[in-house]
Amino acid sequence: MELRHLRYFVAVARHLSFTAAAESLGVAQPPLSQQIRDLEAEIGTALFERTTRRVALTRAGIDFLAQALAILEKSGEAMARARAIGAGAAGIVNVGLTGSMLAGPLGRAIRDFAVAYPDVDLRIHEMSPDRQIAMLKAGQTDISFLRSPPPDADLVSVRAWRETVTLVLPKSHRLAPTAVIELADLSQERFVFLRLSDSLFAKHLWACCVEAGFVPDITHEVVEAASLTSLVAAGLGIAIIPEFVARLAHADVVYRPVAGKTISADVHALWVGERAGPLIGNFLALVRSEA
Amino acid sequence: MELRHLRYFVAVARHLSFTAAAESLGVAQPPLSQQIRDLEAEIGTALFERTTRRVALTRAGIDFLAQALAILEKSGEAMARARAIGAGAAGIVNVGLTGSMLAGPLGRAIRDFAVAYPDVDLRIHEMSPDRQIAMLKAGQTDISFLRSPPPDADLVSVRAWRETVTLVLPKSHRLAPTAVIELADLSQERFVFLRLSDSLFAKHLWACCVEAGFVPDITHEVVEAASLTSLVAAGLGIAIIPEFVARLAHADVVYRPVAGKTISADVHALWVGERAGPLIGNFLALVRSEA
DNA sequence: TGAATTGATATTTTTATCGTATGGATCCGC
DNA sequence: GCGGATCCATACGATAAAAATATCAATTCA
Numbered sequence: 001m002e003l004r005h006l007r008y009f010v011a012v013a014r015h016l017s018f019t020a021a022a023e024s025l026g027v028a029q030p031p032l033s034q035q036i037r038d039l040e041a042e043i044g045t046a047l048f049e050r051t052t053r054r055v056a057l058t059r060a061g062i063d064f065l066a067q068a069l070a071i072l073e074k075s076g077e078a079m080a081r082a083r084a085i086g087a088g089a090a091g092i093v094n095v096g097l098t099g100s101m102l103a104g105p106l107g108r109a110i111r112d113f114a115v116a117y118p119d120v121d122l123r124i125h126e127m128s129p130d131r132q133i134a135m136l137k138a139g140q141t142d143i144s145f146l147r148s149p150p151p152d153a154d155l156v157s158v159r160a161w162r163e164t165v166t167l168v169l170p171k172s173h174r175l176a177p178t179a180v181i182e183l184a185d186l187s188q189e190r191f192v193f194l195r196l197s198d199s200l201f202a203k204h205l206w207a208c209c210v211e212a213g214f215v216p217d218i219t220h221e222v223v224e225a226a227s228l229t230s231l232v233a234a235g236l237g238i239a240i241i242p243e244f245v246a247r248l249a250h251a252d253v254v255y256r257p258v259a260g261k262t263i264s265a266d267v268h269a270l271w272v273g274e275r276a277g278p279l280i281g282n283f284l285a286l287v288r289s290e291a
Numbered sequence: 292m293e294l295r296h297l298r299y300f301v302a303v304a305r306h307l308s309f310t311a312a313a314e315s316l317g318v319a320q321p322p323l324s325q326q327i328r329d330l331e332a333e334i335g336t337a338l339f340e341r342t343t344r345r346v347a348l349t350r351a352g353i354d355f356l357a358q359a360l361a362i363l364e365k366s367g368e369a370m371a372r373a374r375a376i377g378a379g380a381a382g383i384v385n386v387g388l389t390g391s392m393l394a395g396p397l398g399r400a401i402r403d404f405a406v407a408y409p410d411v412d413l414r415i416h417e418m419s420p421d422r423q424i425a426m427l428k429a430g431q432t433d434i435s436f437l438r439s440p441p442p443d444a445d446l447v448s449v450r451a452w453r454e455t456v457t458l459v460l461p462k463s464h465r466l467a468p469t470a471v472i473e474l475a476d477l478s479q480e481r482f483v484f485l486r487l488s489d490s491l492f493a494k495h496l497w498a499c500c501v502e503a504g505f506v507p508d509i510t511h512e513v514v515e516a517a518s519l520t521s522l523v524a525a526g527l528g529i530a531i532i533p534e535f536v537a538r539l540a541h542a543d544v545v546y547r548p549v550a551g552k553t554i555s556a557d558v559h560a561l562w563v564g565e566r567a568g569p570l571i572g573n574f575l576a577l578v579r580s581e582a
Numbered sequence: 583t584g585a586a587t588t589g590a591t592a593t594t595t596t597t598a599t600c601g602t603a604t605g606g607a608t609c610c611g612c
Numbered sequence: 613g614c615g616g617a618t619c620c621a622t623a624c625g626a627t628a629a630a631a632a633t634a635t636c637a638a639t640t641c642a
Contacts, residue, residue, distance in 0.1 A: 001366060002293040004630090018589060031631045033590065043370050045377020052589055052638045059568050060376040067369030071362060075292060078358030079334050085351040086336020277350050295599095309620060322600045324621060343607045343620055 003075060005039040006068040008032055009047065013065045016055045088278030090119035095283075096132040096144035097124065100225030101267060104244035105161050105290035106145060113286050120279060128198045128223075136272060143271045143280050145287075147201035147242070148264075156273045160284065161291030163265040165205070166246040167256045168232045168239040175256070182260045187214035190237040192228050195221040201265065205240055208263050229253060294366060296330040297359040299323055300338065304356045307346045379569030381410035386574075387423040387435035388415065391516035392558060395535035396452050396581035397436060404577050411570060419489050419514075427563060434562045434571050436578075438492035438533070439555075447564045451575065452582030454556040456496070457537040458547045459523045459530040466547070473551045478505035481528040483519050486512040492556065496531055499554050520544060 011021035012032070022029040040047055047061035057065065084090035097106065113122055125132075125141055132144040137154060149157055167186075169176050175185070186209075193216070194202040209216045219237050222228060226248070228239040233252035242265040246255045269284050302312035303323065313320040331338050338352035348356065375381035388397065404413055416423075416432055423435040428445060440448055458477075460467050466476070477500075484507070485493040500507045510528050513519060517539070519530040524543035533556040537546045560575050 001370060002295060004293060019587085027630090028632050029589075030591080030633085034630080037590090043373050043377070045374055047373065050589070053587080053640065055589085058377070059382055059570075060373040063376055063382070064369055064373040067365065067372065071365050071369065074358065074362050074365065078355055078362065079292060081358065082338065082351040082355040083335045085354055086334070086349070091350055091354075279350075310618085318599095319601050320620075321602085321622080325599080328621090341620065344609065344618080346620085 001039065001042055003072065005035055005042075006072055008035045009039060010065065010068050010072065012036060012048065012055065013057055013061065013068075016057075018055065084119060086278070088282045089117055091277065091279050092121045092123065093143065093279050093283055094123045094125060094135075094141040096127055096135055096141040098129065098132075098146075098225070099126050100242060100245050101145050103247055104163060104242070104267070105287055106267070109283070109287040109290045112290070113283055116286070117279075117282065122283070129200050130198070133270070136270060139272070139275065142275070142277070143269055143284065145267050145269055147267055148204040149200065149268050149270055152270075154272060155270045156276070157268050157270045158284070160267045160269040160287050163267060164243050165240050165258055165263045165265045166243045167258050168229055168241055168246070169254050169256060170232055170235050170238070171252055171254055172235075173238065173254075176254050178256070180259045181256050183208065183212040183258055183263070184214070184260075186216075186238065187212075189217065190219045191216045192220045192222065192231040192237040192239045193218045194225065194228070195223055198223060201242070205263070212260075292330065292333055294363065296326055296333075297363055299326045300330060301356065301359050301363065303327060303339065303346065304348055304352065304359075307348075309346065375410060377569070379573045380408055382568065382570050383412045383414065384434065384570050384574055385414045385416060385432040387418055387426055387432040389420065389423075389437075389516070390417050391533060391536050392436050394538055395454060395533070395558070396578055397558070400574070400578040400581045403581070404574055407577070408570075408573065413574070420491050421489075424561070427561060430563070430566065433566070433568070434560055434575065436558050436560055438558055439495040440491065440559050440561055443561075445563060446561045447567070448559050448561045449575070451558045451560040451578050454558060455534050456531050456549055456554045456556045457534045458549050459520055459532055459537070459544050460547060461523055461526050461529070462543055462545055463526075464529065464545075467545050469547070471550045472547050474499065474503040474549055474554070475505070475551075477507075477529065478503075480508065481510045482507045483511045483513065483522040483528040483530045484509045485516065485519070486514055489514060492533070496554070503551075 008021070008025065011025050012018055015021040015024065018032055018036075019029050022032040025032065036048065043060075043064075045060045046058050047064055049056045049058055081090060095110075101107075102110075110122060110124070113120070125135065127135065129146050129149075132141065132146060133149075133152065133155070135141040136144050145160060149155075151157075167181060175181055193199075193205070196202050196206060196218075206216060220231055222231065225241060225245055228241055229245075229248070229250045231237065232239050233250055240258065240263070249255075269287070271280055299312070299316065302316050303309055306312040306315065309323055309327075310320050313323040316323065327339065334351075334355075336351045337349050338355055340347045340349055372381060386401075392398075393401075401413060401415070404411070416426065418426065420437050420440075423432065423437060424440075424443065424446070426432040427435050436451060440446075442448075458472060466472055484496070487493050487497060487509075497507060511522055513522065516532060516536055519532055520536075520539070520541045522528065523530050524541055531549065531554070540546075560578070562571055
């Protein structure tokens, strides 16, 4: 049995006429009769009761009609779904990221993507950077967003958006009134950092401090980027955070740009080259257009 | 797209090898490649990622595999169902009858039929005789069982089983001790009858009485056959009932055969000739074999 | 009763599927 | 690193399946 048999059968069952059905199918009547005959022979029972003048469904035919319609509909859906997935308009995208990403273009991109591709299931997985890389390689996520990712032969990496950093000071800090602050001015400060063992971005900041001529005095290490601002507000030190995170303004702190050589907080997208479906490309393109 | 494409696709997806899949399908490898190629062209997206050395499903392919399996299974089921219905091993049978039938062979037949044909849905519709005939003609029931059915050009009728009648007397009745009772002996009795306007069988009994030389004195008319025995037990008259109904013995009455010319209570099966499916034949054959 | 309509049948034409032969690419063993 | 083996793709002739044309038989309706 082939789908053609079902298409022909449904046409005859709809019109209850071989002639009319053949016309609607765009074929001649004899091949239609022949195909129905073949179908009945394969099933082993008559689907139509035909006199030369009237065509009627048998009981078996009535049941088979319902099944045939369901099968044909399912076939069409299967093709449409595969086509949509292939075109990147349907499917699942698992996105790895750290919480501090969502304040920037990524947050907007996630929202807009859901609107643009309603048949795509976008799933967010908030994790530490090294776990993100492990999940990517294990195939459990499709794309990850990291600041300062390490080079890796298995992974493709492009910059998703440019971002710089912002200094966070307690309102009462001696430098709070100062407009222009350079990194070197902070050599005697006490710092609140993301945990160096977790955060690649924190290591990058540390390296920038060293390049500026001092080793930062890190008094507290936290995991969540949002915690940094709170600790600064509590007067436990100062912090350097990605500029978009500073948009979640806190009343008890002030934000100041870091003058001098720009400190990068750029975010890079990473994925496994071979498993890059069109969905990933579509999503990444949207993220970059938001920047 | 044809089911062949799905069969071929599933084979390749199962083996993840064109060569092995072709062998399992019993075709050569090139036509298999060709069909997969055609399928992918029609869908508009690749279902496999192939290097010359490795075959893997794409995301679209993974989704399509699940759909293809479901469609193929459904196709097989549809054929099997149609085959079963055509062979009279599946479907629905609507049976029209009056309650007094179920005490006889029909009750056993219904039970046994459900065992023999588990895929057949046998539905009982208890109705008055004229309503049964109307339902038959309207196509709402498939077969009916009636005593003394009227001849009808649209309906086919065969005797389903032979049955005679039993006289029902109150225990205290003057004839209760008598073993041999003829119909003519009852000319002075008061009778409980099924309603003459409803029951063809009651009309038949009335005619038998007239033939025996008297017009029965009908003091009560009821609809349910079971009510007859209760009324007799209450001393309101005597009754003549089909013999199988007498099997539901009542403590306050006695049952006596009617001697002389046999009074028929035969049950006939009726159906519409053109709409007689194999199921009806199978069911009727079982009923007759129970008799 | 005869014209018209409808489905079945016979035969030719066309299309599509299949099989064989072959080529290119990768992997594996030496 | 080289040669054989394996695997999928391509090309082409053979074959089978489907479609079209012509025609027939049966029924309906005028």
